[in-house]
Amino acid sequence: MLIRFNKPYGVLSQFTPEGRWRGLKDHIDLPGVYVAGRLDADSEGLLLLTDDGPMQARIADPRFKMEKTYLVQVEGMVTQAALNQLSRGVTLNDGPTLPAFAIAVDPPADLWPRNPPIRERKNSPTSWLELVIREGRNRQVRRMSAAVGLPTLRLIRTAVGPYNLDGLPTSTWQQV
Template identity: 50%
Template sequence: MAYQYLLFYKPYNVLSQFSESGDAPTALTLKAFIPVAAVYPVGRLDRDSEGLMLLTNDGRLQHRLSDPRYGHPRTYWVQVEGEPTEAALGQLRQGVTIRGYRTRPCKASRLPEDPPLPPRHPPIRYRQSIPTTWLALTLEEGKNRQVRRMTAAVGYPTLRLVRWAIGDLTLEDLQPGQWRSLTPDEQRRLRAMA
């Protein structure tokens, strides 16, 4: 059997699964976008998050990229409410405690300008009196809603969350709802990362 490796730009309000959900029977799933049989997501993105997903039928690779023991970098662009202080960024870098769990250290920095992302539909809430800031966070773990809980723990709630990269694979050249196969070179680099 030939292995397949796909990159997908998951739009906002889409479930990270192919089957419909009893909790959200009208929500779109991956099935509405990806007509490739027998591939499965490596990890998840929440319904209210956007960004890069990797799908494959390579079970061994899927396991190594999903298992927390084999942490691999994932970079998120996060729009937060307010203007985080250097102290708050330092807390994120060192790890914060959320729900009784201490997160691993991560990379955290302000983006120098708004990232080149398409507008979200529906748009995030806008408050004229409260500024927003875009951050880049690179984590090597991925617990449920972790990025949102981390930014909230340091006092800056997440408004928009986009996974920009998995390792060195990025959303570049993809629009929400689009997918493509990995090139042979990207496949080699992905296997090396795992």
Template identity: 60%
Template sequence: MKILFNKPYGVVCQFSKHDKHETLKDFIPIPGVYPAGRLDTDSEGLIILTDDGLFQHQISDPKYKMQKTYWAQVEGAPKESDLDELRHGVDLGDFKTLPAEIKIIDQPKTLWERTPPIRERKTIPTTWLEIRISEGKNRQVRRMTGKIGYPTLRLIRFAIGAYTLVDLDLGMYKIIRE
């Protein structure tokens, strides 16, 4: 069984109780499933939960190269030349990322309001990026954009492989039986 879940901001990717935040258990009342990969509490978007250990491993292990697509709203207005470093892989100190596919996009039309809203400064523009990577290390996208001087203000995982957020409202899940 596979469950697609659109994780809201502030939700922790665990089923055990958390003192300060809602968890997956507050949204998904199905026993015996586990997240295949995680999203930070301050990130939003697609989480896949499954009871299939092999599928869970294929999503989380970079050797399978399952691509993940993120929408990142960054502070500032990067030029294509700024993004080239990410396209070639960037050294984050503890590891060098694999090359990312990255492009500047318009704000996604199907985007929900975030609660709380991001902080925006009137004198500094923001830009939306679509970033595709096959890794998924801790806070990787945020670290990548920060490394090139454009901190991520909002991060949404839109897709994992062929699975997407299309027709999946915030805080909702759907079961996929294949």
């Protein structure tokens, strides 16, 4: 069994809550399913869960290099120079990243509101980019965008390999 879940902001990639963050048990009441790849509590979007160990490994293990696609709202305006850097790979404190697919995109028209909303500064514009990576380091997308001078304000994973969020409202799940 494979489940796709549109994880809202503030929910951990685990069933038990911790500190100020809620757990998956508030949204998914299915025994025997486990998360296949993590998504930080302050990130939103596609989280896959399965009861199949080998499938979990294929999805989560970096050796399989399954693409992960993100919509990223950043502080500042996305430039071609920043996109070029991301496309070549950037150096983080734990070493260089693999090259990423990076493009500037329009703000998504059908995006659900985030609770709480992102912080907005009157004197600082925001813009969006789509980033596709094949790694899964801790907070990698946030660190990559910061490395090119574009701090992340909102991060939404829209796809993992062939699985995506299409037609799945926030806080809901569906068996694939």
